Amino acid sequence: AQSVTQLGSHVSVSEGALVLLRCNYSSSVPPYLSWYVQYPNQGLQLLLKYTSAATLVKGINGFEAEFKKSETSFHLTKPSAHMSDAAEYFCAVRYSGAGSYQLTFGKGTKLSVIP
Amino acid sequence: DGGITQSPKYLFRKEGQNVTLSCEQNLNHDAMYWYRQDPGQGLRLIYYSQIVNDFQKGDIAEGYSVSREKKESFPLTVTSAQKNPTAFYLCASSLKGGVDTQYFGPGTRLTVL
Numbered sequence: 001a002q003s004v005t006q007l008g009s010h011v012s013v014s015e016g017a018l019v020l021l022r023c024n025y026s027s028s029v030p031p032y033l034s035w036y037v038q039y040p041n042q043g044l045q046l047l048l049k050y051t052s053a054a055t056l057v058k059g060i061n062g063f064e065a066e067f068k069k070s071e072t073s074f075h076l077t078k079p080s081a082h083m084s085d086a087a088e089y090f091c092a093v094r095y096s097g098a099g100s101y102q103l104t105f106g107k108g109t110k111l112s113v114i115p
Numbered sequence: 116d117g118g119i120t121q122s123p124k125y126l127f128r129k130e131g132q133n134v135t136l137s138c139e140q141n142l143n144h145d146a147m148y149w150y151r152q153d154p155g156q157g158l159r160l161i162y163y164s165q166i167v168n169d170f171q172k173g174d175i176a177e178g179y180s181v182s183r184e185k186k187e188s189f190p191l192t193v194t195s196a197q198k199n200p201t202a203f204y205l206c207a208s209s210l211k212g213g214v215d216t217q218y219f220g221p222g223t224r225l226t227v228l
Contacts, residue, residue, distance in 0.1 A: 009155060032214045034216075036219075041222070041224070042221055042222065043119075043205055043207075043219035043220050043221045043222050044158075044205065044207075044219040045219070046216055046217075046218075049216065051214070090157060090158065094213075094214060102160055102163070102173065102174075103158075103160070103217065105150075105157040105158040105159075106157055107155055107156060107157040108155070108157050
């Protein structure tokens with residue numbers, strides 16, 4: 001079965017430090033990739049998505065992600081963490097073929113920002 | 116102000132009772148989705164609908180039912196057959212299906228006592 005793996009269920013960074021959240025997918029065919037953010041007891045909000053136009057994708061709130069086919073990865077980064085970035089982040093993948101309307105979500109990474 | 120509304124925010128039910136969660140969107144989207152979220156599990160697809168009067172099962176449809184009689188509404192019923200219904204339920208919609216961005220509602224937290 002196709003899957004998406006987020007390494008690290010919980011990541012802590014200091015305010016102002018680099019944020020790196022990891023996402024790997026399992027397919028030889030580049031899928032549709034996206035990152036969502038969820039604040040406590042709220043729905044999900046799209047941060048960014050890969051559309052094959054460029055391997056480096058810029059999103060909202062200063063986040064960006066780079067698609068690396070050779071590594072089957074789509075890691076999320078932000079140069080300088082802010083307290084307001086504390087939330088849970090989900091990588092989502094849509095694979096082509098049967099069931100292509102379905103998004104497969106990773107299990108999430110909870111980001112804590114230390115003052 | 117366009118968006119997706121889910122009601123209620125919190126819902127409590129006794130074991131063995133059916134309960135219906137509301138999802139309404141005024142974005143004029145064709146496709147709608149229901150997800151279940153459990154701590155540390157990510158989101159899992161329950162049902163989705165690409166068009167009015169049509170819907171398909173997702174990965175965990177057992178114990179759930181849906182209807183899509185109107186474009187803007189996609190209610191989810193959690194039946195007594197669902198073994199572990201306590202969870203956070205999220206509704207989403209997209210313009211069409213495929214690679215269109217999914218927009219999420221605020222969620223309903225269901226607790227079965």
